[in-house]
Amino acid sequence: MADLVLKSIRKDFGAFRAVEKIDLTFPHGKLTALLGPSGCGKTTLLRMIAGLEDPSRGQILLGDEDITARPAHQRKFGMVFQNFALFPHLRVAENIAYSLAIEGLAKPRRRARADELLDLVQLAGYGDRRIGELSGGQRQRVAIARALAQEPSVFLLDEPMSALDAKLREDMQVELRLLQQRVGITTIVVTHDQREAMTMADQIVVMSKGRAEQVGSPKQIYGKPANSFVASFIGKANFLAATAESGAYRLGDFMIEAPEARGFTSGSRVTLAVRPENVVIDSEGKHAGKANTLPAEITFIRDVGSTRDFYLTTPVGDFIVEYGAGESLPPLAVGDRLPIFLPPEHVHAFPRESTQTGA
Ligand code: ATP
Numbered sequence: 001m002a003d004l005v006l007k008s009i010r011k012d013f014g015a016f017r018a019v020e021k022i023d024l025t026f027p028h029g030k031l032t033a034l035l036g037p038s039g040c041g042k043t044t045l046l047r048m049i050a051g052l053e054d055p056s057r058g059q060i061l062l063g064d065e066d067i068t069a070r071p072a073h074q075r076k077f078g079m080v081f082q083n084f085a086l087f088p089h090l091r092v093a094e095n096i097a098y099s100l101a102i103e104g105l106a107k108p109r110r111r112a113r114a115d116e117l118l119d120l121v122q123l124a125g126y127g128d129r130r131i132g133e134l135s136g137g138q139r140q141r142v143a144i145a146r147a148l149a150q151e152p153s154v155f156l157l158d159e160p161m162s163a164l165d166a167k168l169r170e171d172m173q174v175e176l177r178l179l180q181q182r183v184g185i186t187t188i189v190v191t192h193d194q195r196e197a198m199t200m201a202d203q204i205v206v207m208s209k210g211r212a213e214q215v216g217s218p219k220q221i222y223g224k225p226a227n228s229f230v231a232s233f234i235g236k237a238n239f240l241a242a243t244a245e246s247g248a249y250r251l252g253d254f255m256i257e258a259p260e261a262r263g264f265t266s267g268s269r270v271t272l273a274v275r276p277e278n279v280v281i282d283s284e285g286k287h288a289g290k291a292n293t294l295p296a297e298i299t300f301i302r303d304v305g306s307t308r309d310f311y312l313t314t315p316v317g318d319f320i321v322e323y324g325a326g327e328s329l330p331p332l333a334v335g336d337r338l339p340i341f342l343p344p345e346h347v348h349a350f351p352r353e354s355t356q357t358g359a
Contacts, residue, residue, distance in 0.1 A: 001028045002063030004049070004154055004186060009058035011044050011210075018044045020210040021058070026154075026203075031180050031187040033197035036207030037233070042190040043158055045207075049188065050156055051075045062153065077154040078147035078185075082162050086131050086142060093118070093127030096146045103150065117145040121179065137168045144176070148183065155180070155187040161196060173199045194234050198222070206230050228271050228350045237273040238319045241352065244268040248291070249349065251316040257291045258347035269352035276322035278346035281310060283330050287341040296340045298332060312340060 004026040011019040019041045026032045034042040047053035049060060051072030060068045067075060086095050096117055097110035105113070111127070118124055121141040131139065140160065147155060160176070161169040177200040180187050191197050197204050198218040206213045206221060206229075214226040225231035228239065242249040242256065244264035249256040249272060256272065264270060280287070287293050296319065300311035310321045310332065319340060323329055332338075 002065075002153065002186075003028050004188075005061040006045075006049070007059040007061065009045070009048060009055050009060065011041070011048060011053065012056045018210055019048070019055075022212050024205060024212060024215065026186055026188055028186050029184045030202040031177065031189065031200055032203045032205060033201035034188060034190045034205050034207060035192070035194060035197040035233075036213075037192060040207040041210040042192075042207055046156055046158055046188060046190050049154070050077055050079060075154075076150055076152050077156055078150065078152035080140075080143045080147050080155075080157045080160050082159045086139060086146070088131045090131070091127065092123070092129050092131065092134070092142055095131065095142055096149050099146065099149050113149065114145075117149055120148070120183075121145045122175075135168075136164050137172055140164065140172060141175075144179070148185075153186065155185045157187070158190045159192070160189065161191075161193075169196070170199075176200060198234075204234075206233060208233075225273065225348060226350075228273060231273040231348060231350070236276050236320065236322075237348075238276065238279065238317075240272040240274075240317050242270050242272050242349070244270055244349075249347075251294075254294055254316060255291050256342060256344075256347055258344045258349065260347070260349050264349065264351075270349045271352050273348045273350070274319075274342050274346055276309065276320045277324075278343060279319060279321040280341040280343065281321055281323075281329060281332070282339045282341045283332070285339070288339065290341075292342045292344060292347070293339045294342070296338065298334050298336045298338075301332065301334060314340065 006022055006024045009019060009022045034045060036042055044053060048055050051070060059066055093111060093114040096114040100110040100113055115127060118127055121144055123138060123141050161172055164172060173196055189200060201218060204218055204221050205215050208229050214221055214230045221230060221234050225234060231237045240251055242251045244261060245266050247262045249261055249270060282293060294314040294316060296312040296314045298310055298312055302309040306325050308323045312319045312321060321340065
């Protein structure tokens, strides 16, 4: 049971700091997604783990062993990159057996191992096909089989789905996750796609500008975002500028109660975030006269079958409210005026960042 641990890892390219000091544990046998927008340092972090880039500072440990200075080929980590990097002139089984040949394994054993791996990635019988005869999804499976051929202790994937179309991408995310669980290998996946991270990961590291903004399970990151960057990057949220006041939040003439509000001193400027599916359209007046209600008017309705999004204006800002197709609501139309209710347990608050403007 060897966890992969990063201790105060940092990377500078000249005067530019691509990765700020990061401390992270990748638990043994779990899948971690490095998630963030383009240029946030995900690939640089992965390349340092792979041994393809030297950290400017810090240590990389595999269990008790310090592997920071160990060259990439001696780490024996399996890797799959965006373009899969298969050898087009070799057949499928030869691609997989290639790394086994380097290891000096006898030819019949190599073929037997390649067939085992093809079975694992559900490509049994494809060993003699040419790479050019395979679909994108099949090529990706070959790349995965090849990376797993040497039984690596850690499996690294950089945007492994980016070359696939949307439908295949979703299928492969599930397939890769099931495979990873079957093999039980410590896996790190770089992605900028939050849905991909949520589908596959035990643990998500949300990155921005070289920093790890939050580390947690998909549920923790979605349900309790650490700051407004995470709340906006993972899923959708309605944001409101407010001020803490006597254990609640003031928004103009309205007071919003939430358990977290007691953590802010009166007068602090905060940003509130409420997920669209957590806002209640109070069509029956159940919350009338209570805190956390705001008068609203419907300005637009988007019905896409599985969900209905209601766009509303209120005296303190615009809202989007999402209802699932199965959730009951009376018929509503653009122009209807009715209150919305923000359930206290779903009101998240973050100290207002200096870059943000607003009330
Ligand atoms: P993407 O999703 O676009 O691949 P990323 O999150 O993987 O982005 P990185 O590729 O790690 O981002 O790059 C992080 C930052 O470091 C970027 O601003 C990039 O321009 C810079 N960078 C990466 N490699 C180098 C290099 N060899 N020399 C100088 N700057 C670099």
